[in-house]
Amino acid sequence: MNTATIAPPRSRRRSALALVVAASLVVSACSESTKDDGAASSTTGTGGSQSSEPATRTTRGVTDTTIKVGGVVYDTYYGDARVGVEARIKEANDAGGVHGRTIEVVTAENDNNEATKGAEITQRLVEQEEVFALLPVLSGQFGGGDYIVNNNIPTFGWGTTPAFCGNTVAFGFTGCVTNPNLEVGSNALGTVLEKQFGTSDKKIAFIGEDNDAGRGGLALLSASVADRGFDVVLEDNSLPAPPDVMGDPSPFVTKILDAKPDIVYLIATLSGTSLSAALQNAGFDGTIITPSYSPLLLGAPGYDGVFVNTQFSMDPEIPANADMLAAVKAVKADQQLNLAVAAGYWVADMFIKALEATGEDLTVETFLATLNGGDFTYEVPDVVGRSTWPAKHDEPVPCAAMVEVKGKEFIPVVPLTCGETITVE
Amino acid sequence: MVAGAVAGGLYAIMASGLVLTYQASGVFNLGHGAVAFAAALAFHVLNQPPEAGGLGLPIAVAGVIAICVVAPLIGWLLDVALFRRLASAPEAARLVGGIGVLIALPAASLLVIDIINAVFDARLPTAAGQAGTSPPGLGPVPPRSFSLTTGVAVTSDQLAVVVAAALSATGLWYLIRRTRLGLETRAGVDRPILARLRGIDTDRSSRIVWSLSSGLAGLAGVLIAPMFDLSSLTFHMIVFTSFTAAVAARLRSVPLAFAAGIALGVVQNLVYGYAPTVLADISGFRASVPFMLLFVLMFFVPSKGRQAGSVAEEAPAVDPRSDLGPWRKRLPWVAAGAILVVYGSFVADAYWTGVINRGLVLGLVFVSFVVVTGYGGMINLAQATFVTVGGFTAGWLVNHQWPTTAPIIMNNGRLTFWAATIVAVLVTTAVGLLVALPSLRLGGLTLALATLALAFVGDRLVFQLEGVRNGSRGWSVPRPAYGPVDLADATTLMLVLLVLVVAVVGLAGNLQRSATGRAVLALRSSPAAAATSGIDPIRTRLTVFAVSAALAGFGGALFALVNSPMTNVSAPPLLGIVWLAVAVTFGVRRPGGAVVAGLVYAALPPILGGIGGSWGAPWSSLPHAWREVIASAEFSAFLFGLGALGLARQPDGVLAEVGHSLRALRDRRAGAVSRPESTAIVSEDVGDEDSVAVASTAPAAPSATTETAETPVPAALDLRLIDAGYGEVQVLHGVSMAVAPGQVLAVLGANGAGKSTLCAVAAGLVPATAGEVLMGGHDLTHQPTHQRARHGLLLAPEARGIFPGLTVEDNLAVRLRTPEARRAAKDRFPILDERADQLAGLLSGGEQQQLALAVALADPPPVFVADEPTLGLAPMATRTVVEALGELRELGTAVVLVEEQAAAGLELADRVVLMELGRVTWDGPRSELDVDRLTASYLGS
16 A cells, blocks of 8 residues: 555545535524524414414314323333323213313333433424323323423323423423423422421431432422421431442441431432331431332331322322322223323323313313413322412422331321411522 | 442352353353343342242242353353354354343343243242342341441341352352363363363353353342342443453453452552542542553453464355345445435324434434444444434534534534534544554454453443533433424434435445455454554544544434433443344344344334334234233333344344245255256266275275175274265275274375364364264264264374363373373373473473373273374474374374375385375285385375
């Protein structure tokens, strides 16, 4: 090989490079514009639902006799939500549908907690299946957030992901649970604890997972109890976050015991029971609280004796819950009551209430206008706290309940109790 | 400390399994965690009570089946079906084989359960990842707890880990250092060919090692299961963390890996409990400590690539399209592109166009694999990190409001997408350089692990920061419009992306043909030769790495555009690893393959989803259970994993496989069409060859056979009309010779006469394409090397027949199984006794030759073949060798002495065979050899 043969490809490469650069310059010279020149979250163009322009009437998935819906679910945590949705939709359809329309459910797909997959499913449901609304969306990493906003897709689910915050199309049945700006929270936890102990003169240690989401969630909870006058003695985000797991709980146990708390609140996706078991084994005799309500955990070491706080009541004795459970069993006889099944049921319930309120003239625009109009409220007495929109697009429903794990049973100890939304600095 | 040993025990078990298999087969199994997961799942299914759908076996029985049957069986299968075949494949293919296991095995295990449930209407529990469903531990149920000090308690499950770790450490140590199997394995690892020559079935020991290592993974899996949940991700993470321990042991020493695993657990424990507040306040700092350690440790691992630098590391790929003109080569691509354009513009709806768009963007990202892996031969497991860097940079820039605005590059005070993309490319390139600079000096696997470490540090530390990822909502990238060209329209976006893909593919192609491309190629085939030709290896590799990072950054910006919002979980590290597997599966040598890979990766899941769910006829006629299986996430993961496993068949990927098939078809057709002109040449060739072969063998063959007929016992070694060669090159043409017990046969010939090939054929290292190999009258032609060795054929290969990495004592023990025989060997060569505990590689040349001879002398084999035993030895040492060979003859051994130096050979010989260009030119008793004949055979007659 001599240099003469090397030269041509090199110059070709240069010219190709030059071409690409030139092309991109030309492209950028044609002044670039985006639909969205304001804040990333605001919706313009197609998103103007409140402006009652008669021109747009989106009736995708709606016929005179049917309404089509479909959802995205992360199976591992929320797979049973399908049963809850099915149960509530069946009730409505058996009663003749809503305003003469029965609801068709495209079985919710599993996004496997992958954002890109969730986005793809969302697009498919809307554009291929032509669903009227997304029902339910229950996933930790829902990736369709931008799509539902840009395309004005009514979305119903549990507002535990940012997609349920800061827009006008997504509706969480307990509001926007963790607002990503971390400025709006509620004092629900503090209120529930005050009710349980009859005083706020208690020391609380918080321990959560070591990522920014965990930090944010813990800060909101800590503000919630501080608002009611509890003494936060530890706010520690050192638990390994998924997919990491805790090999050994002893450093955390030591840390917690050193803070000498009366109450330990622990949020741990994968290591919750092993940490509470280690705490109990180490002789901690105060109260341990976790948000993990799971019948599968009953009987697991470290779960017995723990208090579980939930955003809505899981007490099966309450009439609304009893009805829900009956409907669920009618669909699947051996279905256990868990958070996913209940969430699926209430999400569907909220959707149906919104359909009823909208009336016969159902378009995406009339539907969203009804929901966001401020007159529509959703509430299930003693089970799910009251929501109105647009307020709940940015804040959580400030309610919570608590049960105690005794052996293989959940014993309700605090019924649904509501506080207020609070601002967190 | 004691408590840290719990996590440490798991790391230790995993790390020793990894080191074990790496040592035995050169494969660093990234999919080790998948084996653990499969075993844990089996344990769970076996142990769950019947009312929960399981089989209800007692814990002990279920545990034994999972650890001692299921896991080793998986390892055995993996070895036979995959890793054995990959052993000689390029590093990238070997790593991707592991990735294939990582993806396919958990998916396959869950699929098997799904299918069993569907077909037999069973209710086996899968419970993968379901919070709270964990099987019981190996200890008492519920686990008992023991208080150590105040505040520190250990449960029986945790204690089981420590006990199991200690037991398996002792067991492993004993097995490897004290048993025959261990010795054979170590010998096989040290010099696989020599091990086979010494009668060791290396395939068998490889199978055993893989079963053992998988058994360890299974043990860890069953131990992990009760403590965490049954999610394959958990298992992978524990294995990835244990890489640190494996690397700390320099990927060599199992006991060291074990100790490092324990130490890692303790360190992690300390970090979690007692990290200084300044650091602990940074989200993810604690979780990234093992990976930071891994990154640092890399620099203390001697790179294997550098040691083996002089040997050609990889043969360049054969291009099956070499017979086609430049336009014929491009035609399929042009046609495919045209079909895509027509389909995307006129047939597909916005959704399917969107799928194509995602595929094209992924194709762009995959081209970066072509540059770094396909061209550069380096493996980068952090490509998803570069994509995230590119996406975040672009996302931040298009959303950031600057106080002023500028024409062209800005729009109302915010950077335009294209300007942001250019900056994203620059930033990613800078990050790529930053990563590459320290780690490029490392070899293939080490670099791969360094990038893996980086990927996890990025994922846990950098991309967790609120400012970087814009909180959990991520960065939204609105689709820009340029006058009438509105990228919000899927079809327009597709056309623009296609243009970009063509440009990038062209660029990548040019890079390969450029001076840099050739330098890279030179580096890959021989780093030493490249360096002497004035190629700066670091600079060249750096260039390749930077270009690849730039491409990934570019792809990242577009990735953010089509997958908006870009969050820290849009492209997690594990996804990047899956991408690599998919890209390599389709062929990483050519950019076109990458684009196809991207499109398939994006389109397959929705297509399977359609078949399994929403599509009507004819799919709706499939049984419901089947459709559910097809649509499940496991099924597509399984297919991608399986594709990666297919590399065992064709390390260059699917496209190369297709190309080779097409080439074969063309060749066959060309053969049929152009028969008239080519037959003449062919027949001439054949005729010529035949006549020569007949002519040369005519005198030799009868002499050999008559000889064996005369002697009452059959010849100790009898080669009859042997043809053999390498690939299409035939080296031996109808070679025959025979040697009787107690006879020395000298095979003489000039360099290139085929003497060493003859030795290799005799030992079974090179198969004979025609002819027979007999020993003592037994036909061994189709016996593998180790069987021939067990029959008593001992070959001392050209470069000293010893295991340099084993001690002198172990070297002797490989063949001399009794202490008495070893004693005799050491009595014959006292120097070996003095150096018994030294590594044989440290002996001098003469001492090494003595060691090789001692192995034979102490237990004389029926046949001893010595290939150039005096090569490069001092006269004194040569003397020893000649004496030893004479001794062997006295002991009744048939000695074949292959020599280039005639003098040395002739001194001992009873018979002489002269070879020339792969043929025997003379064969007869030493006394009848005349010097002219001999000279002629060296100078060419």
